[in-house]
Each structure stands twice: as structure tokens, then as C-alpha cells.
Amino acid sequence: MNSKEENSALSEEELLLEKWEKRLRETGVPLEVWGKGKAKILSYLTGEISRGSAVMYFDDEREIWIRKLKAVEVEVFFESPDGISYFLREDRQIFKDGRERRRGFTWVAEKVEGEEDFLSAAVRGVEQELSLVSPFASEPKHLKSKEFERESDSYPGLITEYSIGCFEVYITPEQFNSGGYVEEQEKLTTFFVWEKSTLENK
Numbered sequence: 001m002n003s004k005e006e007n008s009a010l011s012e013e014e015l016l017l018e019k020w021e022k023r024l025r026e027t028g029v030p031l032e033v034w035g036k037g038k039a040k041i042l043s044y045l046t047g048e049i050s051r052g053s054a055v056m057y058f059d060d061e062r063e064i065w066i067r068k069l070k071a072v073e074v075e076v077f078f079e080s081p082d083g084i085s086y087f088l089r090e091d092r093q094i095f096k097d098g099r100e101r102r103r104g105f106t107w108v109a110e111k112v113e114g115e116e117d118f119l120s121a122a123v124r125g126v127e128q129e130l131s132l133v134s135p136f137a138s139e140p141k142h143l144k145s146k147e148f149e150r151e152s153d154s155y156p157g158l159i160t161e162y163s164i165g166c167f168e169v170y171i172t173p174e175q176f177n178s179g180g181y182v183e184e185q186e187k188l189t190t191f192f193v194w195e196k197s198t199l200e201n202k
Contacts, residue, residue, distance in 0.1 A: 016046045020056075027058075027065060029157040038101040040154045044187065053111035059159075067152060067160040070112035072122045073105075074140060075168040076130070077197065078176045085197035088130075091180070095188045107166075108192070118142070118165035126169060130181040130192065137175075140167040 021042060024031055035041040045067070048054035054069045076088040090105040110125025112118060122140040126132060143166045152160040180193040 013043075013046065013050070016050065017043060020046055020049070024065065024157075027063065029065065029155075031157075033156050035097075037099070038153050039156050041187075045155055045158075048111065051111075052114035064159060067155065067158050068163075069160065070118070070121075070163045070165075072110050072112065072118055072125055072165045072167060073107040074110070074122045074126055075107045075143075075166075076126060077168065077170045078173075078194070079137075079170060080176075081173065086176075086194045087197045088181075088192050089195055091191045091193045093188050093190045096186075112165075118145075118167075122165070122167045122169070126171075129183045129190065130175075131183070132171065132175045137170040137172045140169040142167055 021031065024042075031042060033039060045054070048067075048069070049056060054067050057066050057068065058064075059066050078086045078088075080086070087106060088108065090103055090108070092100055092102045094100050108125050108129050110121050110129065112121040116124075119140060119142070123134055126136070126140070127134060145163070145165050147161075147163050149159060149161045152158045178194065180191065182192075183190040
């Protein structure tokens with residue numbers, strides 16, 4: 001098989017992976033540490049690009065690649081019939097290779113994909129990550145928006161520009177699972193647990 005035939009035999013996913021590996025290595029991104037500790041592997045990033053949940057652009061002034069994304073953070077609450085309030089916390093993520101990372105987020109995080117708006121992403125995030133079906137006890141309420149830039153924990157050496165919509169939502173008694181929720185993805189599993197709310201952490 002000649003090189004042309006070999007290239008044509010590669011899937012779009014493989015071609016995208018090759019392209020971004022070359023681009024990132026040429027600009028000094030330390031791909032050798034990706035897939036270690038808390039870091040994800042390159043195919044996570046190319047998956048984000050394919051789905052339209054992340055956009056990459058090169059900052060000529062700083063000579064670095066920037067990952068730009070929109071996301072939502074949804075605080076999920078439950079008010080029990082006897083008046084006890086609970087909030088949901090992300091307890092841990094376990095990668096398929098056995099690595100574990102704990103972040104302790106008190107929200108469900110979801111990337112906005114394509115032309116999706118923040119509210120739609122908030123509903124989809126709660127439905128997908130917790131395996132729930134809307135409607136909820138309340139529609140996700142927009143609390144605030146925030147924008148910031150920092151180096152990514154998931155992709156060392158990449159700067160990420162975040163534009164985030166923050167929401168809160170209450171779920172129904174039928175949707176409440178006292179044992180928490182588990183989201184199974186192809187490459188990692190995320191565990192969510194309930195904690196009792198206090199005035200301070202709510």
C-alpha cells in the first residue's frame with residue numbers, strides 16, 4: 001500500500017489526531033505529560049474540536065495555541081419533603097487506565113456544543129451526566145456569567161479561554177437518588193454525591 005492509499009485508509013478522527021499532534025509538538029506543547037496524573041490524552045481534545053465544543057486558535061503575539069470554549073456550571077439542589085436541602089458534588093473521575101482525579105466541584109459542568117445556547121447546554125448537561133429526564137422541579141435559573149483565562153489542568157501547556165454561564169436547578173423527588181449518580185463515558189467515569197446544604201455553601 002502506497003502512502004496515498006495509507007492516508008485514505010485513515011479515519012477522519014485519526015487524521016485530526018495526527019494533524020493536532022504535529023501542530024502542538026511544533027509549538028512546544030509537552031504532549032509527553034498528557035495522559036498522566038490529572039491530564040487527558042490528545043484524543044479528548046480532538047473530540048472536543050470535532051463536536052464544536054472547543055475552538056483552537058494560534059496567538060501570534062505569545063506564540064501559543066489557545067483553546068477557547070463555552071461551558072455551563074449547574075448547581076443541582078434537592079429539597080426533601082421534610083425540609084432538608086441537599087446539593088450535588090462531583091466526587092471523583094476515574095479514567096479507564098485506572099487514574100483517578102478529584103475536583104470537588106459543587107456543580108455539573110458541561111461544554112456548550114456548536115450553536116447551542118447556555119440554557120440548552122445546562123438542561124442537556126444535567127440530563128446526560130445524571131441520567132435524568134426533564135422537566136425538573138425548576139427550570140435552570142441563570143445566576144451569572146464569567147470569563148477568564150488560565151492554563152488547562154486537562155491539557156498541560158495549553159491556555160484555555162473560558163466563557164461560562166452559571167445556573168442552579170432543583171430536581172423532583174422522583175429524580176432524587178440518595179446514592180448519587182454515575183456518568184459512564186467511553187474513556188472515564190464520573191461520580192456525583194449528595195451533601196446536606198447549609199446557608200453558607202448554598
